[in-house]
Amino acid sequence: xxxxxxxxxxxxxxxxxxxxxxxxxxxxxxxxxxxxxxxxxxxxxxxxxxxxxxxxxxxxxxxxxxxxxxxxxxxxxxxxxxxxxxxxxxxxxxxxxxxxxxxxxxxxxxxxxxxxxxxxxxxxxxxxxxxxxxxxxxxxxxxxxxxxxxxxxxxxxxxxxxxxxxxxxxxxxxxxxxxxxxx
Numbered sequence: 001x002x003x004x005x006x007x008x009x010x011x012x013x014x015x016x017x018x019x020x021x022x023x024x025x026x027x028x029x030x031x032x033x034x035x036x037x038x039x040x041x042x043x044x045x046x047x048x049x050x051x052x053x054x055x056x057x058x059x060x061x062x063x064x065x066x067x068x069x070x071x072x073x074x075x076x077x078x079x080x081x082x083x084x085x086x087x088x089x090x091x092x093x094x095x096x097x098x099x100x101x102x103x104x105x106x107x108x109x110x111x112x113x114x115x116x117x118x119x120x121x122x123x124x125x126x127x128x129x130x131x132x133x134x135x136x137x138x139x140x141x142x143x144x145x146x147x148x149x150x151x152x153x154x155x156x157x158x159x160x161x162x163x164x165x166x167x168x169x170x171x172x173x174x175x176x177x178x179x180x181x182x183x
Contacts, residue, residue, distance in 0.1 A: 001172060002030045004047045006039040006095070008054035008062060010070040010087045013111045013153050017145045018053055020158040021109070024165020031165075037089040041099060049105045049139060049172045052127050054092045056112035056144075059121025062091045081151060092123075096130045105172050106136035107143070109164070114146040114154055139171045140164075 003025055007018035015035070022031035034043060036054075044050060057066035071088055074081040108127035113120045124142030131138065143164055146154040 001025070001028070001048045001169065001176070002046055003032070003049040003051060003169070003172070004039075004043055005031060005033045005051040005053070006036055006043075006092075007033070007052070008036045008092045009084050010055055010062075010067065011074070011081050011151055012084050013145075013147050013151070014053055014055050015084055016153060016158060017109065017111060017161045018051075020161035021051060021053075021165035021168070024162040024167075025169045026166065029169055035084075035086050036092055036095045037086040039095055044102060047104060048176065049107065049168065050102070050131075050136065051107045051109065051168065052092065052131060053109035053111070054123045054127060056110050056121050056123040061093055061123045061126045063093065064091070067091060092127060092130075096134065099134055101135040103135050104137070105139040105175055106131040107138065107140045107168055109143040109145060109161075111145050111147055111153075114148060117144065137175075139168055139175065 005018045005022050007014050009015040018033050022033045025031040054061055074083045108124045108131055110123035122144055124144055128142040145157045145161055148154055
């Protein structure tokens with residue numbers, strides 16, 4: 001099974017979760033983890049699953065303005081935050097705008113503040129909606145991974161991401177088996 005995990009990350013939390021999800025696919029699977037700025041449409045060729053994730057900004061997916069705000073926050077003299085390479089570039093919205101129709105399994109995730117989703121928002125819901133609009137079949141409900149108020153992953157979130165990767169892997173294998181037996 002080939003999985004492609006595409007992520008947008010400003011301070012590294014979403015990148016860490018993407019890598020943990022990839023580790024969950026385990027032996028016998030090929031899991032490619034790529035920042036959104038390097039995710040070409042050809043990357044999806046031969047994939048059985050695409051997993052797309054990003055940070056939650058202002059209750060949803062990032063925009064150019066919210067990414068600019070994150071850059072400004074990291075640049076403040078008292079900031080403890082460091083931008084990941086490529087954080088100022090292409091976001092998931094731009095990637096989706098350039099993407100054609102696809103026809104295979106997908107999953108969406110986000111990183112967001114630890115709190116009630118109604119108050120924090122969830123980028124994963126918008127990501128899932130865009131995946132469906134581009135023809136993907138969701139293999140799982142959108143998933144959130146939580147960060148603390150000082151923008152660090154909450155303890156245990158990497159382990160949850162690893163387990164979600166295992167779950168996604170087993171669901172995609174089951175979907176492929178079901179598709180093979182019905183033809």
